[in-house]
Amino acid sequence: MTIFRVVTRDGHVKFPVKCPCCNERGISSVHHHSSENYEKSGGFQVKSTYSFDIPYCETCQRHAKMYNSDLKYLAFIPIILLFVVPMLKTDIGFISIIIMCFILFLGLRWFLHNQSNSLMKDTCITNEWAYKFTTLQLKPNFLFFRKDYAEEYASLNGSIIQESE
Numbered sequence: 001m002t003i004f005r006v007v008t009r010d011g012h013v014k015f016p017v018k019c020p021c022c023n024e025r026g027i028s029s030v031h032h033h034s035s036e037n038y039e040k041s042g043g044f045q046v047k048s049t050y051s052f053d054i055p056y057c058e059t060c061q062r063h064a065k066m067y068n069s070d071l072k073y074l075a076f077i078p079i080i081l082l083f084v085v086p087m088l089k090t091d092i093g094f095i096s097i098i099i100m101c102f103i104l105f106l107g108l109r110w111f112l113h114n115q116s117n118s119l120m121k122d123t124c125i126t127n128e129w130a131y132k133f134t135t136l137q138l139k140p141n142f143l144f145f146r147k148d149y150a151e152e153y154a155s156l157n158g159s160i161i162q163e164s165e
């Protein structure tokens with residue numbers, strides 16, 4: 001999938017008032033993004049903290065959260081049994097619990113992805129969050145999945161777009 005990278009000059013960025021996933025305009029809901037980023041600069045590790053309120057429609061926030069949900073990791077809870085039930089400390093008990101957890105994990109992940117799919121609109125570009133955020137030479141660096149969105153964001157912030165795969 002092609003992604004569109006937009007490097008911004010400073011931390012105060014403006015977002016188009018439309019959803020970066022489904023392109024719906026005039027929405028009033030936002031997705032709060034906050035992250036700590038580390039980058040090497042002049043031989044030092046520099047930490048920068050960013051937080052943004054990105055206009056994002058509610059439906060797309062729901063399917064992105066569902067897709068990334070941590071619920072799938074509940075599948076590994078039975079591993080606790082290995083420590084509390086002495087009978088399971090045999091090789092066979094150990095291996096079968098690990099295999100069972102892994103199958104459960106795949107099943108839960110499949111279920112969450114399916115639920116996420118069913119929440120998507122026809123106009124959605126991805127299941128996940130429709131952007132990625134990093135810093136590049138200590139400047140905020142957004143990657144978007146929609147070209148039209150990236151173009152609008154770039155023109156609002158006086159930046160240029162680079163396409164990458």
Ligand SMILES: [Zn+2]
Nearest residue numbers: 019022057060
């Ligand atoms: Zn949307």
Ligand SMILES: [Zn+2]
Nearest residue numbers: 021022060124
């Ligand atoms: Zn969407």
